[in-house]
Structures are given as C-alpha cells and as structure tokens.
Amino acid sequence: MIGPILLGAAWTIAAITVLSLFCYREFARATGMFRSPLISTLVVCGLLTVTLAVADHWYGLFAALPALGFIVIASVAILSDQPKGYIQRVALGSFGFLLFGVCLGHLAYMANDPAYRPIMLMLLLCVECNDVLAYLSGKTFGRRKLAPRTSPGKTWGGTLGALVGTTVLVTLLGHHVFAGDPMDTWLRLVGLGLIISVAGQLGDLVLSSIKRDLGIKDMSHALPGHGGLLDRFDSLLLVAPACFHYVGYFRGFGLEQPTRILSGG
C-alpha cells in the first residue's frame, strides 16, 4: 500500500479499489454470498461507484452511496422472486458493501487532499503499530481476557497497552503531519490517537466475530502465513471512516481542491 501512496493519488485510489474488491471476494467466499451472483454483482458495482465518487472528488455522491447502495441491493434482490433467504442475502450484501465499499472508500477519499501522503502513511503505520503493541503488551501484562469467545488471544492488558502506546505515537507523529493546521493541538491529536487505537482493535474484533460465526480460522489463503487479505487489513476497516470524519470535522479533506473532476458540474 505504501508504494501506491508514494506514486500518487490516482494510484492510491486504484490500489484501495483493488484491495476492497479482493476483500469483498474473500468475504463473499467465506459467507457463501458468492453463490448469489446478482447481489455480488450489485456489491461490486457499488464498490466501483464509490471509486468513481472518490476519483471525481464528488462528496455529495460519496455521502449518498451508503443509502443508495442499500436501496439498490434491497430492491434488486426482489427481482429474483426468491423470498427464501432474502433477509440474509440483502443483509450480507449490504454488510459487504458498507465494510469494503464505504469504510475502505473513506481511506481512498483522503487521497483527494494535497497532504494525503503523510496522513495516510501515518494512519497505516499507527494501525500496524497498534496491532503490534496490543500483541506485545498483551503478552507482557495480559491476564483478563477481553472477549474470550470472540478472540481468545486478546486481553485487557493488550488493549490498554495499545491504547496508550498508539495515542502517544499518533500525538508525536501528528504534531509534524498536521503542523500548522487546525488538527495540530495536543487535545485533538490525543483524540485521534484514541480513535485509531479503539477503531483498529474493534475492526480486528469485527473480523474475529465474522470468522467465529462462520467457523473458519482464516478468510482465505491468499497470503501464505497470514491468511487472507482481510486478516491483514481488518484493523483498517473501521479506522478509515472514523479518522476521516474526525480529522475532516476539524480541517476537511481536499476542501480547496477542484471537485467533480470527471463528471463536471
């Protein structure tokens, strides 16, 4: 992911689109959604529409897509005239669209900001460190289990260790990344650190819950030794929208940039 970020905004958006398509593929194969080609087609079209909105810097469309996506999935699913399993198909399709289209789409949307490189690199680094810190402090201080039925390896010690470590790291890095803009206050940076740590660990637990429910260990075997792409990028799923809206509230993303580049208007 670092390569495309350094190469440019278009590369970043393209790489995140490919990532979201592969993540959805893993999700669909794990849940059995891939056996509903109609819904899967709609979700894939939704993911591509998110890419269009992001590449076009069309925030109005981007903000409308969660609702529009749901309307389309829930409506078109009626056409097959198979009420048996309708709720499951629509719910899984909408869930997949929200997780991989909308949530990862927020990460892609950051590329519309001129200062996207340091922000995204900081996010990726801090999310990665958050995982490592949770593991290390869990090994060192972890006694009480956090959610033993969802993820037996996670402990309160690990969670709090990651919370403290990641918040410190984000505050220190953020001071340089956001130098001179409204995000550059200690309080706001501490808030960002807490959000990255909590959302990162929640994303991890979301995927653990999905896997426990499905009764599988890994989402796929795409990355030998790591499981699937989703197993690798799970922490980013919730971090991306949470950080986007938190940072966006104070400074916005790409507000000075031309909008609707492709579609005009």
Next chain:
Amino acid sequence: MDEWRYSPARDLDLSSGQSLTSVRREAGLPTAILSGMRWLLVRGYLGLAHHLQIQGRHHLPHRLPLVLVANHASHLDALSLAAAMPLAMNRHMFPIAAGDTFFETKATAAFASLFMNALPMWRRQCGAHALEDLRTRLLEEPCGYIIFPEGTRSRTGRMAAFKPGVGRLVAGTPVPVVPCHLDGAFAALPPHRHWPRPARIRLRMGPPKAYPGVANDREGWRMIAQDLESAIHGLKTDSNPDS
C-alpha cells in the same frame, strides 16, 4: 424464519493454485462472468465452424443436479455438450477431465478450470476417493457433470466400452443422467490433430435415466454403465441409420 446458514466455499482452505486442481473448486462472480463469455464464444464458434445441430434438447432436465454422458472422440465433445446447456446452468456444469492430462501443469490446469470449467479426475491415483468426492458434490451442491465413460478419446471414431465409474456417481440416487451421442466431432478434431477442421457436429440427446433403485456397488455400477452405453448406441443408430 429459518436460522441463518452460512456455507463457505468448499475450497476456502485451499490456495488459488490448489483450488484449480481440486474437485472442491467453486466458481465466484469472476468465473461466472468468464463462464458466460465462454458460452457465447463456444456457441458462436461451434455454430459457425461446425454448424452444431442439437436434437432432443427437450430431454434436458430444467434443474440441477444432472449428468450428461456421451461418447468421446474429440476435444470438441465437452465444448459441444456445454454449449447445449442453457446459459443459466452453464457455470454449474463441470466437464470431468483427466487430471493427469489437463491438470498436470499450472498453465493447463488454469486453462482447463477457467476456460473449460473442468474438474479433474485423477486416473492413476485416488480414483475411488475422487469419485466419492464428485458424488458428494453432485448431491449436495447441486451441480451438473459432463462425463465420457469411455475414459479417453476414441482413436478410431468407434465408441469403446463404458467404464463403471459413471455408475459410482449416480447409483442409488435420483440424479437424472442424460445419454448423448455426438457425431462428427471425430472428423472435426480427431486425437491426432492439433487444430480442428470445419465439419458438421450433431448432438443428439436421449430421454434422461435415473437409478435410485440400483445398489451402490460394483454390480450396480457396471449395470448403469452398460445401460447408458446401450442407450447411446441406440441414439447413434437413430441419428445415423447408415452406420
């Protein structure tokens, strides 16, 4: 409301390479799109180059599972049978191909699985086990198989005796088996030729047969193979009275 049931892909625990050569391979959206394109391409080619004529299509069951069984003289056979299926069923139809021919290298395995939608039948090792896996899948998924019970392409154009493996897939089950006779494929692309030549291909489908009352043992398998062999001989006689 029923409880939600998740059924992950059968090949979820396999890597992409392993999945290509596994009978557990399941098609997703990209394969479904590829399958539709392949169907159009193959139908177009067979129609233009070989004037593919299909008789008895009304015998095809409208639902899966089902098995198409035919004589085998050419690589065009599986394509002709797959092209005869409706588009909606196409991606669920799997030609059963020799593993030691079509799935030995990564390139051939990718071609056989992605372009032909074939599943491997390993003849030299684990034959019984592979057949049992195929039988389980046929009943559970459900899906359809294209099978050539002679085991290999005829070198003379004449149909050889059927091997009992086909019986092992359907004995004691209600799965309909449609006997099919292909005529002209040998002339178009015999085993010794690398490229096909224009020649008419005629596919005749017979009424489906089912063997729910047949014992799932050697005797039952042999009986099913013989029954299907004679059914296809009958189709051949009907379709080509001069032979």
